Amino acid sequence: MPSEESYKQIEGEWKDFRFRRVLPADYEAVLDHIAQNYVRDELTCKLLGWTEEFAADVNKVVAQFLPEGLSFIAEHIPTGKIAGARITLHHTPETKFVSLTNRNAKLFFKLVNDVEELADVTNKHGIDNYIEFFMASTSRDFRGQGLVGEFYNRSINFLKAEGFKHALVVVTSPHTKAATLKRGFEQQSRLDYDKFMDFDGKTPVFKKEDLTPEDFALVMLKTL
Numbered sequence: 001m002p003s004e005e006s007y008k009q010i011e012g013e014w015k016d017f018r019f020r021r022v023l024p025a026d027y028e029a030v031l032d033h034i035a036q037n038y039v040r041d042e043l044t045c046k047l048l049g050w051t052e053e054f055a056a057d058v059n060k061v062v063a064q065f066l067p068e069g070l071s072f073i074a075e076h077i078p079t080g081k082i083a084g085a086r087i088t089l090h091h092t093p094e095t096k097f098v099s100l101t102n103r104n105a106k107l108f109f110k111l112v113n114d115v116e117e118l119a120d121v122t123n124k125h126g127i128d129n130y131i132e133f134f135m136a137s138t139s140r141d142f143r144g145q146g147l148v149g150e151f152y153n154r155s156i157n158f159l160k161a162e163g164f165k166h167a168l169v170v171v172t173s174p175h176t177k178a179a180t181l182k183r184g185f186e187q188q189s190r191l192d193y194d195k196f197m198d199f200d201g202k203t204p205v206f207k208k209e210d211l212t213p214e215d216f217a218l219v220m221l222k223t224l
């Protein structure tokens with residue numbers, strides 16, 4: 001588990017929000033936040049289409065990594081609501097996600113995997129042990145106030161204090177693309193959504209007419 005000294009780098013108040021680690025008592029509320037905010041609005045999830053089963057399967061993976069103690073929430077102090085969540089995992093060569101049953105959830109993680117394979121940071125840079133910023137999510141009510149940017153600032157300080165050397169993130173939102181570039185992350189790969197293929201490797205998952213030129217995922221990498 002991370003040290004109390006490291007947690008001091010991320011925990012505390014900022015504007016109307018309190019940043020703090022996710023505790024076991026928060027798991028249910030965090031999973032609900034992810035289902036209702038991330039899975040409804042993240043680009044890939046939105047294109048695939050929200051269902052309860054899809055959200056539940058995505059959350060099996062989130063639940064797998066919460067006990068690592070690397071995930072955080074921002075609480076809105078006046079209401080006590082979760083305003084944002086930052087789900088993070090420590091990726092090692094042994095990391096393996098729980099198996100899933102929902103087709104959309106499998107496709108969602110296939111997209112993540114495909115763009116990470118294109119980046120291939122292990123063979124290209126010899127990096128096989130890194131932090132993965134797995135999900136950034138701000139509640140619909142609190143977007144556009146700088147929360148995700150502040151999560152990045154605090155998370156980077158926290159991870160440096162923990163001695164991690166590299167942070168990787170797959171970004172799909174214009175906001176997180178901007179926020180990572182601004183903080184010195186460098187692009188490693190790009191997957192345009194019209195080139196995202198189904199499990200057969202040859203059928204496009206999305207119809208061209210449903211896509212815009214903004215619909216692409218990037219792997220961004222930062223040396224901490």
Ligand SMILES: CC(C)(COP(=O)(O)OP(=O)(O)OC[C@H]1O[C@@H](n2cnc3c(N)ncnc32)[C@H](O)[C@@H]1OP(=O)(O)O)[C@@H](O)C(=O)NCCC(=O)NCCS
Nearest residue numbers: 041042137138143144145146147148149171172174175178
């Ligand atoms: C993406 C998401 C997390 C952004 O959260 P947010 O708290 O509203 O974001 P912020 O207010 O911190 O803005 C982030 C950055 O986007 C930039 N930004 C604002 N409007 C923008 C726009 N229209 N296009 C591009 N960047 C923009 C801001 O400058 C800000 O950077 P800075 O604070 O470093 O200056 C939120 O919309 C969300 O939860 N979406 C659904 C889930 C999702 O897509 N998650 C990210 C997947 S990679």
